[in-house]
Structure formats: C-alpha cells, structure tokens
Amino acid sequence: MNIVCIGAGNVGWHLASHLAEADFTISQVVSRTMDHAHKLGQLVNAPYTTSMSEVFPGADIYLYAVPDHQLSSVIAQNPIKTGIHCHTAGSLSMDIFAEHVENYGVFYPLQTFSKQKQVDFHDIPILIEANNKHNLHLLQKMASHLSNNILLTTFQQRQQLHLAAVFACNFSNNLFTIADQLLKGANLPFDLLLPLIRETVEKAAILTPETAQTGPAARKDTDVIEMHLTMLENDKQLQTLYRLLTDNILKNKATVSK
Amino acid sequence: MNIVCIGAGNVGWHLASHLAEADFTISQVVSRTMDHAHKLGQLVNAPYTTSMSEVFPGADIYLYAVPDHQLSSVIAQNPIKTGIHCHTAGSLSMDIFAEHVENYGVFYPLQTFSKQKQVDFHDIPILIEANNKHNLHLLQKMASHLSNNILLTTFQQRQQLHLAAVFACNFSNNLFTIADQLLKGANLPFDLLLPLIRETVEKAAILTPETAQTGPAARKDTDVIEMHLTMLENDKQLQTLYRLLTDNILKNKATVSK
Numbered sequence: 001m002n003i004v005c006i007g008a009g010n011v012g013w014h015l016a017s018h019l020a021e022a023d024f025t026i027s028q029v030v031s032r033t034m035d036h037a038h039k040l041g042q043l044v045n046a047p048y049t050t051s052m053s054e055v056f057p058g059a060d061i062y063l064y065a066v067p068d069h070q071l072s073s074v075i076a077q078n079p080i081k082t083g084i085h086c087h088t089a090g091s092l093s094m095d096i097f098a099e100h101v102e103n104y105g106v107f108y109p110l111q112t113f114s115k116q117k118q119v120d121f122h123d124i125p126i127l128i129e130a131n132n133k134h135n136l137h138l139l140q141k142m143a144s145h146l147s148n149n150i151l152l153t154t155f156q157q158r159q160q161l162h163l164a165a166v167f168a169c170n171f172s173n174n175l176f177t178i179a180d181q182l183l184k185g186a187n188l189p190f191d192l193l194l195p196l197i198r199e200t201v202e203k204a205a206i207l208t209p210e211t212a213q214t215g216p217a218a219r220k221d222t223d224v225i226e227m228h229l230t231m232l233e234n235d236k237q238l239q240t241l242y243r244l245l246t247d248n249i250l251k252n253k254a255t256v257s258k
Numbered sequence: 259m260n261i262v263c264i265g266a267g268n269v270g271w272h273l274a275s276h277l278a279e280a281d282f283t284i285s286q287v288v289s290r291t292m293d294h295a296h297k298l299g300q301l302v303n304a305p306y307t308t309s310m311s312e313v314f315p316g317a318d319i320y321l322y323a324v325p326d327h328q329l330s331s332v333i334a335q336n337p338i339k340t341g342i343h344c345h346t347a348g349s350l351s352m353d354i355f356a357e358h359v360e361n362y363g364v365f366y367p368l369q370t371f372s373k374q375k376q377v378d379f380h381d382i383p384i385l386i387e388a389n390n391k392h393n394l395h396l397l398q399k400m401a402s403h404l405s406n407n408i409l410l411t412t413f414q415q416r417q418q419l420h421l422a423a424v425f426a427c428n429f430s431n432n433l434f435t436i437a438d439q440l441l442k443g444a445n446l447p448f449d450l451l452l453p454l455i456r457e458t459v460e461k462a463a464i465l466t467p468e469t470a471q472t473g474p475a476a477r478k479d480t481d482v483i484e485m486h487l488t489m490l491e492n493d494k495q496l497q498t499l500y501r502l503l504t505d506n507i508l509k510n511k512a513t514v515s516k
Contacts, residue, residue: 010472069481091482111454112472117461123453151450160444163486168437168451169458170473171503172430176459177467177510179426186418188411193426194463195381195407196368200427201434201455203375208448209435214268214370215428223327224349228421237506244499245429251495252435 001142002027004059004083005044006052006074008036010113011088012065013043018121020044022145028056052077059083061142063107068092075100084135090162093155094129105130105139108158109147112169125149127158178238210252217249259400260285262317262341263302264310264332266294268371269346270323271301276379278302280403286314310335317341319400321365326350333358342393348420351413352387363388363397366416367405370427383407385416436496468510475507 003024005016008031017040020026029048031037041048049055055062057080064087066074071087075097078085085097086105097104106129111119126143128150130136136152143150153161176197180190203212216224225246232239261282263274266289275298278284287306289295299306307313313320315338322345324332329345333355336343343355344363355362364387369377384401386408388394394410401408411419434455438448461470474482483504490497 067477068479091485110450112458112461112470114461114465114470114472116469117464119457125450125453149453153446157444157446159485159489160440161446161450162482163489164437164440164446165451165454166473166486166500167433167440169454170471170475170507171500172433172455173458173462173467173471173473174503174507174510175425175430175433176462177471178506179422180467182418182422182425186415188415188419188422190466191463192368192383192409192419193423194459195383196370196423196427197430197459197462199377200370200431201452201459203370203372204431204434204455205449205452207372207374209431209438211374212370212372213428213431213435214372215424215431217428219325221326224420227349227417228424231417231421237502241499241502241506242424242429244495244502245432248436248495248499249428249432252432 001025001060001138002058003061003063003142004028004030004056004080005040005046005063005065006030006055006078007065007088008033008040009065009067010115011109012063013040013115014111014113014119014121015063015065015088015107015109016040016044016046018146019142020046024142024145027059030055053079055080057082060138061086064088072096084130084138086130086139090165091159094131098131103131103135105135106158107139107143110161110165112173121146123147123149125151127151127153127161129153129155129158178241213249213252215249217246218253220250220253259283259318259396260316261319261321262286262288262314262338263298263304263321263323264288264313264336265323265346266291266298267323267325268373269367270321271298271373272369272371272377272379273321273323273346273365273367274298274302274304276404277400278304282400282403285317288313311337313338315340318396319344322346330354342388342396344388344397348423349417352389356389361389361393363393364416365397365401368419368423370431379404381405381407383409385409385411385419387411387413387416436499471507471510473507475504476511478508478511 026044026046029041037048062085084103085101086107094106108127110125128139284302284304287299295306320343342361343359344365352364366385368383386397
C-alpha cells in the first residue's frame, strides 16, 4: 500500500514513521510547515511538499493528521479524489469526507504522542471506521501491521473514548504538573513521585480505579483535607480543584458503601 | 531490631510484612480490629492483641500505622515509654510524641498501599525524621533494609510532598475512575486506556509533565473543548472539573510561551 501523509505534527510524525518501519511506502509527506515536511520526508525516505495543490495522485491511502479545526479546509484543498481518505481525530465524524471523496474512514490511534519520545505501537488501540466494508477491511489490514489492538467502533464510542482519554491522560498529566510545581516549592524533585504514580496506574489496572482509591478523601480524613486546603490558601484555583476532586472521591465512596 | 507494629490497615500490613521479610523481628501486632490483628499476626509470625494495654515492653521500635485522627489517642494509650516511637503519616509532625516518650521520629513510606496488591519496596522513597541523631541513624538503618531511596526531610517538606502526592496519585486515580465511568457508558472496557495512561506517566518521567502536556487544551482546540463540555451537560460537577483542568492547562501554556 502507498500512503500519502498529510500533516507532520506529533500524530503524523509517529504514524508515518511506524508505517514506514512496517514496510508501507510513504509516497509523499505534506505539511504546511517546510521544516516539518522536510524532516519527516527525510525520516521516511519520501518526497515532501508544503502545498496541497501538489499532492500526488494514485496513492491507496490519504492519511490526514492535522489539527481538528483545520481538517475540513485541508480536505477541501486536496485535488486528489481517488484512494481511501481517512483522518486520525478522536472527535470528528468520518462524514467530514462525504461531499469530497467516495472512499473514506477513520484511523485513530489512542495514544499521546510527542516527537521527543519514541512509542511502542504494538499495544496501542487503533480505532477504525469506514464508509463501506471494503474500505473497513483495508484500513483494518493497515492497522494490523502496526498494532495487535484494533477496534471497530461507532462514532459515538470513539467520541466517548476520546473524552475519557482527556480525563485519564491530559488531565492526569496536568495533575502531575501541579505536583511538580508543589514539589519545586519544597526543593524536592518530581522523580520522588514516580514510584507512587507508577503504582497508582498498576493498581488501577489490576483492581479497577474505584477499588484502588486511597488517600485523605477515601479515608474521610477531614483534618488532613482541611490542612491541605489551608496550604493552598494562596492559590484559589488550585484550592477549588482540590475541593472538587475530594468531593468527587467522597461521592464515589458514598455510592459504593450504599 | 524488634518491632511492635501498631495498626494493621493498608500501611501497617505492607510495612510489617516487608520488615519481616527483611529479617526484622515483629514482636507483636496491635490492631483494634481482631480480624486484621489475627491475619497480620499470622502473616508475620507474631503474637497479636486488640488492646493497647497489652502492648509488649522491650521492643526497639514502636511503629504506629493508624489513621491520622486516631494517632494522638493511640499514643496516649500506649503504656510503654521505652524504645523509639515513630508514626508513618505524611501530614503529622513528630512532635505529637513529645509529651509521651523520650525517643521518637517519623518513618513515612511514600506509596499507595492496598492489601490486595503486592508492592516492590526497593524504590519507594522512605522519609525519615527523628528527635536526635542517634534515633535518626537507627530509623535510617531500618529503612535501608527496605528501600534504596531514603530521604531525611523536614516536616514542611514532608507535608508539601504529601500534598503533591494527593494530586499526583489520589486525584489522578479519581480521574481514572471518571474515565472508567465514561467508558462504561459506551460499553468499552477501561483496559483500552492503559497503554495511553502508562505512556502519559513515562512521558512525564522523561520530558517533565509540563513539556509532555498534549490534548485539546494544550492545542487550544476550542471546538473539541466545547463539544466535550456539551457531552458533560448532564453532569454539572464533571463539567466544572473539565473546565477547571482545561483552564489550568491553558494557563500553564500561556506562562510557557511568555
């Protein structure tokens, strides 16, 4: 299969390089940023362009990995209407392609990508949708060369999974950032928390997160909770966040013990 | 060293069993809950009691692993005043012992413990404080048989670390619970998120959490943010939490780009 990769950000970068490693031919890299296009083109040994009017015809797959709000205009600018066109977004319907091309779908890898960090694709869930069985089969086949964890989902499921992922990944990472900032205030390194954070994840994996919940709120330890709220007195936003998450844990515990 | 363990909850359970494995003698287990006292006593091959008036004299260490709000009354009930008395709490000063015994300190393992899940103690940070150098040395020696990661801290540092740990561990776990609940609504299993969550942690470890931040807020993708807020319309508390964490990420990004 020949693949044209449109977008060379975090997602495009990792997808194109893993597809190339899995012996797919990346026939072209397209990015509006010359530096990104050039670097990813070199990495996957493909020609590159910054112009949608120069997109190569004849590829089997046109893979869009561009920011959600740019996707519909990028699709409209693509002069090539053949091949299967698919996007990689968690929260957009595949119908965004419907008025432009005949064959389309979604190829959504559920992972957090940064260019600075390699990832192992083998256990990353890849969510597939397509507008007919033939296209679904082809996208599924493509995904099977990257991962052992392929899911055929509906748009509603993908949307809900994306929302869940924002809580579990993006928002957790923000809590790690907050913890890092609190530790800096005490001249302590973030690394101290890593065994605890890793164990939190493995406990959630084995016991379910609800069963694994510990801490002052789970113990209904109001003295510690009040002390923490006092320590956060100078940052009202953080104090509100502490209160909200504590209430949430208390609410869950109340439901469980009922 | 002979150790009397007072408390057989999650912390007491793991500490006593790992100390016993490290060839310390647990000379007695004390818990107000007969079932816990009995089970932990059997596990570490020690006599047990539910009564503080029956605490054995002559131990080198009296290790308290009881809920924070019970600690001062449990200390007051202990008829034995010899040996080093230390608690295992993140947020209490060692001065809680000052009017009761001569030798005291803190032995705080920074980890989340549930009885259902074994932990590897070797990289768990153990925070040590004591009321004099001799006691500090003894507690440090005891800790060194459990972990390679021993820290001598001040009360203020331990307090701040505990607060950071609540954000990084207890609150993250609550976000995992929320994600789990959202996935249940779409008939999807929590396991789907595990590769993403594990990668989130490893990225934070390698890049710092601030650098590793991705997602709709980090991309300032207001369309997706608005859509997610609409999806949460029926749960105002969750919607507020989404908004607060999103604002937090936007605020951090604004500070970084300045």
